[in-house]
Amino acid sequence: MTDERTVMIAERVHAIWCRELQNDDVAYDDDFFALAGHSLIMAKIQRAFVLEIGVEVPVDQLYRNPTVASISAYIESLQTVAT
Template identity: 60%
Template sequence: MISKTIHDIWSRELQLDNFSDTDDFFSLGGHSLIMARIQDAIIAEYGIEVPMDELFRKPTVASISAHLESLERTA
């Protein structure tokens, strides 16, 4: 379920409808300002602040979703 929510956030912020959960954020036209909005949306949705450098190291919906799932399991 996390991946669906993250995909929806990316879709809204990147203004794209069709992309894969394994597509690279930067290849889709993403940049730091959009990533900051995504970070804010993740905080609003999950109450978890993923550091910006972590978001840049995990530039796919799949990798960010897996990271959030791992944080939920350890919480």
């Protein structure tokens, strides 16, 4: 069950990144900043996480976890603590 939830979170994060970066070719290990990500896009992603996943991710964590894989793992860790 945890693996299934982890995959679901990663897929949702990936979809948000693709939409906000306007790039359907984002790999799970691509760096946000290498994909021309900037603070405005980051703010949109942060808001989408609240609205679509139901989790607040501090800006510093977005900088520390600049890939879909790493930020998904961070979000998963938050949800594991919450349950």
